[in-house]
Amino acid sequence: MYQSRIIGLGHYVPENIVTNDELSKLMDTNDAWIQERTGIKERRWVKPGSGETTSTMGTEAAKIAIERAGIDKDEIDFIIFATLSPDYYFPGPGVMVQEALDIKTIGALDVRNQCSGFLYALSVADQFIKTGMYKKILVIGSELHSRGLDKTTRGRGVSVIFGDGAGAVVLSRSEDAKKGILSTHLHSQGEHAKELSLVAPGMGKRWVSDILRENDPNDESYFPYMNGQFVFKNAIVRFVEVINEGLQKNNLTKEDINLLIPHQANLRISQFVQHKFGLRDDQVYNNIVRYGNTTAASIPIALTEAWQEGKIKEGNLVVLAAFGSGFTWGSAIIRW
Numbered sequence: 001m002y003q004s005r006i007i008g009l010g011h012y013v014p015e016n017i018v019t020n021d022e023l024s025k026l027m028d029t030n031d032a033w034i035q036e037r038t039g040i041k042e043r044r045w046v047k048p049g050s051g052e053t054t055s056t057m058g059t060e061a062a063k064i065a066i067e068r069a070g071i072d073k074d075e076i077d078f079i080i081f082a083t084l085s086p087d088y089y090f091p092g093p094g095v096m097v098q099e100a101l102d103i104k105t106i107g108a109l110d111v112r113n114q115c116s117g118f119l120y121a122l123s124v125a126d127q128f129i130k131t132g133m134y135k136k137i138l139v140i141g142s143e144l145h146s147r148g149l150d151k152t153t154r155g156r157g158v159s160v161i162f163g164d165g166a167g168a169v170v171l172s173r174s175e176d177a178k179k180g181i182l183s184t185h186l187h188s189q190g191e192h193a194k195e196l197s198l199v200a201p202g203m204g205k206r207w208v209s210d211i212l213r214e215n216d217p218n219d220e221s222y223f224p225y226m227n228g229q230f231v232f233k234n235a236i237v238r239f240v241e242v243i244n245e246g247l248q249k250n251n252l253t254k255e256d257i258n259l260l261i262p263h264q265a266n267l268r269i270s271q272f273v274q275h276k277f278g279l280r281d282d283q284v285y286n287n288i289v290r291y292g293n294t295t296a297a298s299i300p301i302a303l304t305e306a307w308q309e310g311k312i313k314e315g316n317l318v319v320l321a322a323f324g325s326g327f328t329w330g331s332a333i334i335r336w
């Protein structure tokens with residue numbers, strides 16, 4: 001069996017910075033509340049009318065990852081795109097990246113696993129490479145949340161948290177069994193699907209025509225809903241569980257971790273996990289303070305920044321972990 005290694009990383013965030021103070025002009029919130037509860041100081045929100053979308057941001061991140069991988073775009077065998085905020089209801093953004101990068105008619109797959117979407121996508125890519133089916137796979141996580149948030153006081157519990165952005169990696173076949181993605185671990189618990197969800201428009205509850213017909217100003221069904229405290233409580237348990245699962249699978253212990261990159265859900269969640277594993281500040285990478293929670297994009301953005309800042313060195317043990325809507329959660333144990 002082959003091993004897969006990350007050979008290129010890139011990220012892209014929109015230029016437009018939105019501070020907590022700016023949000024307090026839109027809704028009843030304040031910088032102190034947001035920082036204390038989430039650690040967020042600012043996030044990037046696509047400027048309306050800029051033409052930027054989930055797929056264009058994903059494409060920009062992908063271009064950088066491909067260039068850094070030192071490969072030609074036509075060497076890519078497959079594209080996997082994780083998002084909860086696609087440009088279209090269908091088709092998904094994977095094919096849009098294929099077109100934008102002018103890559104030949106390779107396959108493109110879209111992954112719908114929200115905050116753990118990038119880890120699910122990475123795991124799928126890893127399996128394709130391990131079996132020998134593909135040699136180079138482009139894996140993207142991108143989100144454009146800002147257009148779909150309720151930016152009034154009614155939606156403040158959710159809208160202050162989420163930001164826009166994209167990250168991408170190129171995964172490549174390697175024959176060095178000791179390096180690369182050592183294992184991935186994926187879980188879900190559908191009984192809690194509604195606790196962090198956006199139920200309309202959808203074929204299950206209400207479609208666009210129903211929303212328009214009812215024209216109800218109190219309708220909140222087309223805004224994201226989050227049972228914040230319940231999600232928080234589950235997140236801290238699952239993060240710890242799934243990191244331990246990954247370590248045990250590889251006969252490793254917490255002392256072996258060089259860098260933990262948690263999905264940037266909430267700085268308090270990352271800090272809880274950090275303390276559980278007894279990690280120093282420099283062993284956990286967080287950038288939620290600048291970007292908010294970018295869902296499927298948060299891990300590839302953080303991974304790219306950590307790598308750019310020289311925090312990831314050859315031979316390091318890098319642990320990725322995520323939890324979110326579904327509920328879904330997962331981890332990846334990587335020997336760099």
Ligand code: UT7
Binds near residue numbers: 037156228324
């Ligand atoms: O990435 C996917 C996974 N997502 C997560 O992991 C998120 C997990 N949950 C959280 O991060 C936290 O639950 C939140 C940051 C979302 C909320 O923090 P919290 O400490 O759980 O606050 P809360 O929802 O219990 O609200 C506390 C108070 C409420 O007021 P009352 O009822 O105590 O008077 C809210 O109405 O804070 C109020 N509140 C706000 N106040 C100012 C809620 N949102 C805001 C806001 N600004 N933006």
